[in-house]
Structure formats: structure tokens, C-alpha cells
Amino acid sequence: MRTTKLETFMQRVDDRPRLLVRIETDEGIVGWGEAYNHGPDKALAPVIEYLFEQFKNDDPRRVTFINQKLIQQSRFPPGALGLAAIAAIDHALWDIAAKAAGVPVYMLLGGHVRDRVRVYCGVYSAPDPEEAVPAILKLNADYGFTAFKLSPYRRNLYNGRWGALCEEAxxxxxxxxxxxxxxxxxxxxxxxKIYEPNQALQLAKALEPHDPLFLEEPIRPEHIPAWGALRQQMGTVPLATGESLYSRYEFLALLNARGADIIQPDICVVGGLTEMRRIADLADAHYVSVAPHNPMGPLATAHNVHFCAAQVNFRFLEYKFAKEASWATDPYIPVDGHLELRPDRPGWGIEIDESRLKQDDYIHWERIMATKPDGSTAYP
Structure with a gap:
């Protein structure tokens, strides 16, 4: 079996651009992957198309070989765009390999260690209790969710006294x-968004009496020692991070610094399922669990389901409903707060309606730059 063709499709999922990748083989088997457009979104497709020349006519079932080849062919370590491109390719290759074997992807990973994947619902805001309570109860009634992610910011965090903001949270x-x-x-x-670790500690201490599930990414990811110091002072509040880290080497530095109780790598950021498993195994050796970052589309959720099904130290998966993604005909939908496995479906277990991809459904999106009262910029 050989790879013969690669196509990219710029699509939207709600208000975000998402890039799908299709890889074709000489035996008629097709694989699909979803890319994370977290950089200049239109720059990703040319990178993926360029990388295809590095493995065109290779056996797509040699997934690890091709993944390593794409990483090593670059003189310098690939960063955000490079690893996102490699991730999309990696996932399409896993899809092909599993379809060729006639099994779900997780069976190629040693089989499933759990029968279903627990998910929590990302709310991504801090609605007033009068609005939040009925919305949360409805999510529980409709889909069985018992875990929810919110924002700790009840107002503009750059205005007013920081201690008051923490108290409000x-x-x-x-x-x-x-x-x-x-x-x-x-x-x-x-x-x-928090620049000073001491402010992050204040926020954690304010939440601590009410037993939060975890506090995610309070400070910037660049300086790893700060994470270790913060973790040692946070008491019983679990510290989670990892969506902004790329390689197993960065995660190893975080783990060695004892900078997290829960890591949150993004399978579409770190270089795909191949690298994701390496990262998770490193965490397992440090008694750290994995809760993948997953604010993406239905195909990315499928990638995560198979990783989570086979990974021993998996904790829970972030889930975001996609209201506009017509190309996904049968997305994974929560039942009783879990995503059920699909053992009778080879590959990712999700169907892509190619007729919906004939025209690019691109939407531009970028983060809004925050501004402090003195006119200086702040992280969005």
C-alpha cells in the first residue's frame, strides 16, 4: 500500500476555522485528520501539502516511521505550525492503518482499557448563577454531564483590585x-492571563474551600520553574496545564519540575496520536493523569476518543458541542456523561460527508487583544 494523494479542506466549526486533511492510497483506502488552526490559519494548508512530498509513495501503515521522518527532516525542531501539520497527517495515517486492518484505531494501540470515555463540558464563561444553574442542570439531564469547566473571571481582570476578583470567584x-x-x-x-504567580496562588486559595476539580493554566507556560514553585504552594487545588506545550521534551521538563497534577496536551498540537502517547506515558511514570485539551471539531474529538480509550492514566476529556459542522454525519455525542466506543467501525469510527467539502467554508477568527487601563497590551 502506498500514499498517492493529499487534499486539504478549509472548513468551519461554528465560529472557528478548522482544516481537514484527506490522504488517499493506491488501494482505495482513505484516511482523515483534523488540524488545529492556532497560528495564521491560512498558513497551515501549504505546510501540510509541502510535508506530503516527504512521504508520498510511502506505506501509510508505517505511522511511527513517517511521523519521525517528518519531525527529523526539519533542521530545527518544528513548532506550532509544523507540529499541527504533522498531527493532521499522523491522524490520517492512523485512520488508514486501522481501516486496512479492519479495526478501530484503539485496537492498534493495544486495545481499550476502558469501555467508554468520560467527558466534561466546556462552558468557557462565568454566567451568573441564575443562568448557569439551569444550563448546567439541562446538560446533566440531556447528556449526563457531571463535570463542567467555567471561567474564574467574573469581570474584567485588569480593572479593580485583584484580591476582590479572587474573592468573587x-x-x-x-x-x-x-x-x-x-x-x-x-x-x-x-x-x-495571569502574569504574576502570586496572583495565581491568590486565585487558587480563593477557590480551594469549595473543592474545585482543577485550576487550568493560570500563568504563562514559558518558564517551567514557576510552575513547580506554584504547584508546591497551591494546597489541595489540582493544577492543570499543557495545551500550550508542544513536545514530549517540554512536558518532561514540566513533569520533572513537579509543575502539574494533570497535564492537558492537545492531540492536534503536539504532533498527533504518535507523540501524544509518548507524552502520556511520561506523565504516567510521574503519577500524573491526562485530561486532553479538546476545543476542536468532531473529527478531533474522534482522535481523542481512541487515545483516551487505550491510555491507562487518562482522567477525562474536554468536550465541546459543534453546532455547525455539516461534514460530520455521525459525531460522537455524550451519553450518561461519556462517549461510547464504536468497536464495529474501523478507523476513527466517524463518517465524513465529502459532498459537504466541495466548497471551502472558511471563516476568519483571531483572538481579541486585551488592553490594560494604562494602554498597554495584555494576553487575550
Missing amino acids: GNYLGELRRRLPTDFEFCFDAHA
């Missing part, structure tokens, strides 16, 4: 605890 979690079932779990994503 703690009171907010306390109010949700008072109004909702005791077995519900709440985590908070600070989106790496």
Missing part, C-alpha cells in the same frame, strides 16, 4: 456548590 463557586448536586464537579480555566 470563590463566592461564585460556593454559590454553585450550594445550588447544585454535591457530586457535580467544577474546574476553572484561567487561560494563561
Whole structure:
């Protein structure tokens, strides 16, 4: 079997651009992968098309060989765009390999260690309790969710006293605890907006009395020693991070610094399933669990389902509903707070309607740059 053709399709999932990759073989088997457009979004397709020349006519079932080949062919270590491109290719190759064998992808990983994958729902904001409580109860009633992710910021975090913002966040979690079932779990994503570690510690201490599931990415990812120091002072609040890290070497540095209780690598960022498993195994050796970052489309969720099904130290998967993704005819939908495996479907277990991809459905999106009261810029 040989790879013969690669195509990219610029699509949208709700208000975000998403890039799909299709790889064809001389035996008629087709594989699909989803790319993370986290850089200049239109720059990704040419990178993927360029990389195809490095493995055109190779046996696509040699997934690890091709993944390593694409990483090593670059003189300098690939970064955000390079590894996102490699991830999409890697996933299409796993799809082909599993379809050729007639099994789900997770069976090529040693089989599933769990029968279904637990998910938590990303709310991504901090709605008032009067709005949040009925919305959370409906998500529980409709899909069985018992874990939810919110923002800790109840207002503009650059205006007013920081201690007051932290107090408001703690009171907010306390109010949700008072109004909702005791077995519900709440985590908070600070989106790496906090510059000073001491401020992150203040926020953690405010949340701590109400038992948060974890505090995610409170500070910037670049200086690993700061994560180790922060973790040692955070008490019983689990510290989670990893969506902004790329390779197993960066994760190893984080783990060696004891900088996280839970790591959150993104399978579409780190170079694909091949590299994701290496990262997760490193974490397992440090008694650290894995909760993949997954704000993507239905195909990326499928990639994650198979990783999570086969990974021993998996904890839970982020899930985001896709309202506009017509190309995914049968996405994984939560049942009882879990995504069920599809053992009778080879590959990723999801069908792509190619007729919906005939025209690029591109939408431009970029983060809004935050501005402080003095006019200086801040992380969005």
C-alpha cells in the first residue's frame, strides 16, 4: 500500500476555522485528520501539502516511521505550525492503518482499557448563577454531564483590585456548590492571563474551600520553574496545564519540575496520536493523569476518543458541542456523561460527508487583544 494523494479542506466549526486533511492510497483506502488552526490559519494548508512530498509513495501503515521522518527532516525542531501539520497527517495515517486492518484505531494501540470515555463540558464563561444553574442542570439531564469547566473571571481582570476578583470567584463557586448536586464537579480555566504567580496562588486559595476539580493554566507556560514553585504552594487545588506545550521534551521538563497534577496536551498540537502517547506515558511514570485539551471539531474529538480509550492514566476529556459542522454525519455525542466506543467501525469510527467539502467554508477568527487601563497590551 502506498500514499498517492493529499487534499486539504478549509472548513468551519461554528465560529472557528478548522482544516481537514484527506490522504488517499493506491488501494482505495482513505484516511482523515483534523488540524488545529492556532497560528495564521491560512498558513497551515501549504505546510501540510509541502510535508506530503516527504512521504508520498510511502506505506501509510508505517505511522511511527513517517511521523519521525517528518519531525527529523526539519533542521530545527518544528513548532506550532509544523507540529499541527504533522498531527493532521499522523491522524490520517492512523485512520488508514486501522481501516486496512479492519479495526478501530484503539485496537492498534493495544486495545481499550476502558469501555467508554468520560467527558466534561466546556462552558468557557462565568454566567451568573441564575443562568448557569439551569444550563448546567439541562446538560446533566440531556447528556449526563457531571463535570463542567467555567471561567474564574467574573469581570474584567485588569480593572479593580485583584484580591476582590479572587474573592468573587470563590463566592461564585460556593454559590454553585450550594445550588447544585454535591457530586457535580467544577474546574476553572484561567487561560494563561495571569502574569504574576502570586496572583495565581491568590486565585487558587480563593477557590480551594469549595473543592474545585482543577485550576487550568493560570500563568504563562514559558518558564517551567514557576510552575513547580506554584504547584508546591497551591494546597489541595489540582493544577492543570499543557495545551500550550508542544513536545514530549517540554512536558518532561514540566513533569520533572513537579509543575502539574494533570497535564492537558492537545492531540492536534503536539504532533498527533504518535507523540501524544509518548507524552502520556511520561506523565504516567510521574503519577500524573491526562485530561486532553479538546476545543476542536468532531473529527478531533474522534482522535481523542481512541487515545483516551487505550491510555491507562487518562482522567477525562474536554468536550465541546459543534453546532455547525455539516461534514460530520455521525459525531460522537455524550451519553450518561461519556462517549461510547464504536468497536464495529474501523478507523476513527466517524463518517465524513465529502459532498459537504466541495466548497471551502472558511471563516476568519483571531483572538481579541486585551488592553490594560494604562494602554498597554495584555494576553487575550
